[in-house]
Amino acid sequence: MTLPLLPTSTVGSLPKPSWLSEPEKLWSPWRLEGDELREGTLDALTLAAEEQRRAGLDIISDGEQTRQHFVTTFIEYLNGVDFERRETVRIRNRYDASVPTVAGAVSLDGSVFADDAAHLRAVTDRPIKWALPGPMTMIDTLYDAHYGSREKLAWEFAGILNQEALALxxxxxxxxxxxxxxxxxxFDDVRDWGVAALERATEGLKAQTAVHICYGYGIKANNDWKLTLGSExxxxxxxxxxxxxxxxxIVSLERHNSNVPVELLGLLRGKRLMVGAIDVATDRIETPEEVASTLRGALAxxxxxxxxxxxxxxxxxxxRGVAAAKMRALVAGAEIVRGEVA
Known part of the structure; x- marks a missing residue:
């Protein structure tokens, strides 16, 4: 994997075409079915790769075009999860949601996304990145009626994720x-078993591994939570x-237009950092100089x-227009700082 200095990338999802699902909406239902849906999602995947190339991104992602949601689409393929048996749970201590139930031992037959990833690999010669839900975020999106232990279920998911990651x-x-x-x-779970479970998910991989931690999509529940977090x-x-x-x-984190103290990046010295220089909670397009300013702060x-x-x-x-403009701003801002560093 050959990359330039300050290689650019998105974190994950991109807007889907309006012919595939309702635009500007999370959990948007598909507008196609059966073979047409499969063809449509792969077409959208090709289009997302091309939009990233046009914007100038160095690392191309799938844009999550073949999945409805970054967690539940993966879970839909697992044995042991009953989507008809639903319970209401508190998601990340912010909002209530109706979720499926873990009713038996979880497992995965084959791979969920390997064919999609092979399609992405075939349509671009640039390095590609694929995102999976982490073990702790998976258990926070389900009701467990089988294992009776968040930690035990997380370790089961870690093994399944490792299977999927090796296929990717x-x-x-x-x-x-x-x-x-x-x-x-x-935080207690992260310390006691969260990081270890995540490392289990990456076991045996030769590909680069990353973890993304942010303050969430720009939806009301997340924005309201941020208002409670104070000035830092x-x-x-x-x-x-x-x-x-x-x-x-690699550690991926939120930085631009947030109250994250920039000095906290120093706690990761030695790791590669995906630093968020684009705010996804607003339609406003960042200027290249604003992106550059965020990156200069990180370089300290x-x-x-x-x-x-x-x-x-x-x-x-x-x-889609806003997302494309934000990607172009990211690339232009990185180019400014790349020239300064060089």
């Missing part, structure tokens, strides 16, 4: 990212030292050869 690697994925927004909430968001202070000592290669705490300019989170709820 075989399909040509260069960076495998695990999304763990739950790491910003359940120091949640990362509890997780970063644990991740700095872990086997994960991370070496230039380890900095990956990125977005704060996924951009699925935004319009």
């Amino acid at each position: 690697e075989a399909a040509g994925v260069d960076i495998i990212q695990f999304d763990e927004p739950a790491f910003n909430v359940f 968001w120091r949640q990362y202070e509890q997780t970063f030292p644990l991740l700095q000592a872990s086997s994960l290669d 705490h991370v070496d230039a050869d380890k900095l990956i300019p990125s977005t704060n989170c996924g951009m699925a709820p935004l319009s």
Whole structure:
């Protein structure tokens, strides 16, 4: 995997075409069915790769075009999860949601995304990244009626995720990212078993491994929660030292237009950092200079050869035009700082 200095990437999701699902909406239902849906999602995947190439991104992601949601689409393929038996749970201590039930031993037959990843690999010659839900975030999106232990279920999921990650690697994925927004909430669990479970999910991989931790999509429940966090968001202070000592290669974090103290990045010294320089909670397009300013601040705490300019989170709820403009701004801002560093 050959990358330039300050390689650019998105975190994950991109808006889907309006012919595939309702735009600017999370959990948007598909507008196609059966073989047409399969063809449509792969077409959208090709289109997302091309939009990223046009914007100038160095690392291409799938944009989550073949899945309805970053967690539940993966869970839909698991044995032992009953989607007809639903319970209401508190998601990351922020909002209530009706979720499926773990009713038996969980397992996965084959792979969920390997064929999709092979398709992405075939349509671009740039390095590609694929995101999977992390073990702790998976258990926070389910009701457990079988294991009776968050930790035990997380370890089961970690093994399944490792199976999937190895299949993605075989399909040509260069960076495998695990999304763990739950790491910003359940700090005792992160310390006691969360990071270890995540390392189990990466076991045996030769591909680069990343963990993404943010403050969430720009939806009301997340925005309301942020208002309670005060003038400094120091949640990362509890997780970063644990991740700095872990086997994960890359840590992805939120920074632009947030109250995360920039000095917390220094807790990850030695790791590669995907630093969010694009705010996904607003339609406003950042200027290249605003992106550059965020990156300059980060460079006081991370070496230039380890900095990956990125977005704060996924951009699925935004319009396609806004997302494309934000990607172009990210690339232009990174180019400014790249020239300064060089």
